Amino acid sequence: MxxxxxxxxxxxxxxxxxxxxxxxxxxxxxxxxxxxxxxxxxxxxxxxxxxxxxxxxxxxxxxxxxxxxxxxxxxxxxxxxxxxxxxxxxxxxxxxxxxRKLAESALCKKNEELANTLQELQRTQQELVQSEKMAALGQLIAGVAHEINSPLGAIRSSVQNIADFWVENLQQLPAFFQKLSPERQQDFFALLRRSSQEGDTLSSKEKRQVKKAVQRQLEAEKIDGADSLACTLLDIGIVTEIASFFPLLKDRDSANILQTAYLFASVQQSTKNIATATDRAAKIVFALKSYSRYDQSGSKVLANITDGIETVLTLYHYQIKQGVEVVKKYGNDLPSVLCYPDELNQVWTNLLHNALQAMGNKGVLTIDVKQQASSICTSITDTGGGIPPEIMPRIFEPFFTTKPPGEGSGLGLDIVQKIVEKHQGKLQVESAPGKTKFTVELPIKTSD
CATH class of the missing domain: 3.30.450.20 (PAS domain)
Incomplete structure (x- = not known):
């Protein structure tokens, strides 16, 4: 010394x-x-x-x-x-x-190297999460394409219906309205107003029952052509409170007036279909944009858990509608969570994807989101075959998978666990024959 x-x-x-x-x-x-x-x-x-x-x-x-x-x-x-x-x-x-100074200098250098290594590992993990996300999206792309093509097809069909209506009827409309008396004109526009009101979609069986009921009312009033008039009223969407239209229905030109009203109602329905299809397509595009976004800022933001889950459910709509009943149990007034929303979307994607695969896209998928003390608990439960006890200890191991080649990398649950831990959260799994439940518990924080 x-x-x-x-x-x-x-x-x-x-x-x-x-x-x-x-x-x-x-x-x-x-x-x-x-x-x-x-x-x-x-x-x-x-x-x-x-x-x-x-x-x-x-x-x-x-x-x-x-x-x-x-x-x-x-x-x-x-x-x-x-x-x-x-x-x-x-x-x-x-x-x-x-x-001592030499040792401190060497330690400082080593700490700097470790910090650089940690930064590189974090960057690699982010890239891995993004890669897994894109891989999942690749598996979804056929269903997503179908979900986008469906509203586009509805829009195309509705536009064609509107165009056909004007081409076929434009010249006849002036003469049609000139023939109508003031009373019949009021009845005509009343038909259109009633047809534009929202109504419940009826099944084929319900339509037959309603049609018979309307027909009986018309026959009781001794209105000619009750059968065909009842069909037209049903097509227009008027199935209740038809008494106000009895004077119109007794008119000798009632069939022509109802048929023209039906054509106008079809145009109204086509515009509704376009609006609905546009909203559906916009929702899918928004979900794709939200899901595929890659935030490189590295900063947490306040986000709603159920919004992220709904985004993923939108992307899986094609698979879900094959035969999956989705039961949503969302708590009221759930607080936002300080988190990395893009990474949590990957958590919901992996868990929902596994649940749907476990059920073969047929069964009951239950999503329960609730607040417990200072945490938000999200449970995803499927009615699949369950996880065998002998492989339960290994399901979070990197590259471990029981899926056929090409259907899984074995990184899904490993990534889920790492993301949950990054949020200082907890991940739990319970499984038995006919049921598997994954629970993600995330702390409620408004600032780090």
Whole structure:
């Protein structure tokens, strides 16, 4: 162990007693008595050192600091302690700490390397999550394409219906309205207003029952052609409170008036279909945009858990409608969670994808989101075959999968677990024959 060097200095920084272990300064053979402290330093302002000595003497407080000297052409580090020895003298104790400084420098460098490695690992993990997300989207793309083509087809068909109506009827409409009496014109527009009102979609069986009921009412009023008139009223969407239309229905031109009203009602329905299909397509595009987004800011934001789940459900709509009943149990007034929404979407994607596959796209999928104390708990339960007990301990292992080649990378649940842990959350699984339940518990935070 290197011996410390002791210097006794007066108020002006002069050496009063022969220092010990002067070899540490590279001056073992010199008589240093009456030299000033500035002798040991290559300093542009030697007054700095005796000012420190004066400060120690004035305040009577010990002063600790590190400094370096050039000794034998190399840098040597010292830890110094200046303390009061007498009224006008201090003792300066210096210890060689070069080895410690080297160790600190090496440790600092190693920490920097570790920080860089951690940053690279985090970047790689983000890329892996994005890659897995895109892989899942690739498996969904056929269904998503169908979900987009369906509303586009509905729009195309509705536009064609509207165009056909105007081409076939535009010339006849002026003459039609000229023939109508004021009373019949009022009845005609009343038919259109009633047809535009929202009504429940009836099944084929219900339509037959309603048609018979309307027909009986018309026959009771001795209205001719009750059967065909009942069909037309049903097509227009008027199945209740038809008594106000009895005068119209008794008119000898009632069939022509009803048929024209039906054509106008078809145009109205076509515009509704276009609006509905447009909303559906916009919802799918928004879900795709939200799902595929890659936020590189690395910052958490406040987000609603159920919004993310709904985004993923939209993308899986094609698979779900094959035979899956979705039961949603969303709590009221759920608070937002400080999170990485894009990464949580990957959690919901993997869990929902696994659940649908486990059921073969046929069964009951239950999604339960509720607040428990300071957490949001999301449970996804399927009615599939369950996870065999012998493989349960391995389901979170990277690259472990029981799926056929090409249907899974074995990274899904591993990624889910890492994302949940990144959010300081918990992931639990329960399984039995006919039921598997994954629960994600995330802390409610508004700031880090």
């Amino acid at each position: 290197l011996q410390p060097t002791h210097l006794v200095l007066d108020r002006r920084g002069n050496v009063e007693v022969l220092p010990t272990n002067t070899a540490a300064f590279g001056e073992a053979d010199l008589d240093l008595v009456n030299q000033t402290i500035a002798h040991f330093f290559d300093d542009e302002n030697p007054d700095n050192w005796w000012l420190v000595i004066q400060q120690v003497l004035d305040t009577r407080e010990t002063f600790n600091f590190d400094y370096s000297l050039k000794v034998g052409g190399r840098e040597v580090w010292f830890a110094a302690c200046i303390s009061v020895l007498s009224k006008d003298a201090v003792i300066w104790v210096a210890r060689n700490i070069s080895l």
